[in-house]
Amino acid sequence: MKTQVSNLYASYPKFLLSVDCIVFGFKENKLFCLLIKRNFEPEIGKWSLVGGFLNENENLNQCASRVVFDLTGLDKIYLEQLETYSEINRDWADRVVSVSYFALINLELFEMPSNTNYTAKWFEINEIPELIFDHNKMINNSLQNIRSKIGKFPIAFSLLSERFSLPKLQNVYEAILSESLDKRNFRKNMLASGLIKKLEEKDKTSSKKGAYLYSFNQ
Amino acid sequence: MKTQVSNLYASYPKFLLSVDCIVFGFKENKLFCLLIKRNFEPEIGKWSLVGGFLNENENLNQCASRVVFDLTGLDKIYLEQLETYSEINRDWADRVVSVSYFALINLELFEMPSNTNYTAKWFEINEIPELIFDHNKMINNSLQNIRSKIGKFPIAFSLLSERFSLPKLQNVYEAILSESLDKRNFRKNMLASGLIKKLEEKDKTSSKKGAYLYSFNQ
């Protein structure tokens, strides 16, 4: 079927399509973003977002998953499409239309695999260097996006392990919003939301008393 | 510069890129969506969103403006990018990645120009027929989107003339949300928002008493 009619749109131009992923991670109570040092032209040696070109045999979501997996080895992570950037000269080498995604991954136990072909590094979110093309803008837009989402949708849990304490969860919120929250009000809201389930165990890694662990409800 | 390095990405595939616009209009206290009857293959004769392919010399916003202008003759309308659809077989003729946009236009005084090459028709929002490809999904997603936006951002004014009465504005909100609102609370909120400025004149077209006209503040 496809080949029978594939000349219908023959007169229209085609474009390179890429995804650029803003990969957020959380550790040491801070929010990080994964960047790679480009080992190819143009702008070789500069830092950039995690990106790659769309293949014929995949959709954009699959492309974003693949790109993140190739770099981190993590699959089944939280990924969401954001905006599509199409300025004519945004990439100086060629016309490329790029779809931005954000990813949330848990860094508590994660170490970057060293067997990749890339130099990758986690940057604290307010220490992002100058990036290629429009990548700084992509990060800023994605930050705005997750800030507005975190109050309405349960995305923060993707940055933590399956079991987490309430103080840790609050740290995630504070890191994303970059403001400190009231402990009592935070707990009240979280518990009232019904999103979390209290467990028996305690996490004693960050206090002598220990903090009860919770898990995310479906 | 561009041509010097344009072989860097030579090994990657290229794609047809289109925009599909959900063009909303408001008249007779109802929300409408503009659809066209396709006069080209595939799916000739079926209804579809207003769409077109991206050209080399434009970005996606410009493409969306052009596509809407070609059909309605209106420029400088409110346009906003939504999602990008990339399922491999979403278009049966060829692989096409499509970026959806929504547009809001004022239909009170507008008549569709008859000199276009298309058959275009306004459909009331809950009488949308079956459309080609994933266009019904696009409309549903865009509806959700503007419903969540209308309470936070001043997008409703784009559906009305420069001067409008509060009852008319309320009708816009009710049509978009498809629920009826309390008159007193609605006015209270609108006036408190500071977004509108009361004028001296009244609109007498829909009542004997007449309703004061307001204008949108920048």
Add this chain to the structure above:
DNA sequence: GCAAAAGTGTTGATTGTACACCCATGT
């Protein structure tokens, strides 16, 4: 004078926000 739409306030409920002390434990 009556029908039809415009305009106008108050009350109670809910939600959000600010705030300070005791608890458990490892050292």
Add this chain to the structure above:
DNA sequence: ACATGGGTGTACAATCAACACTTTTGC
């Protein structure tokens, strides 16, 4: 015993939601 982070409740403010009658005017 003390330092450290975990856990708890209350009071006030702000916002939201429900509700009914009067006004204007063209016919």
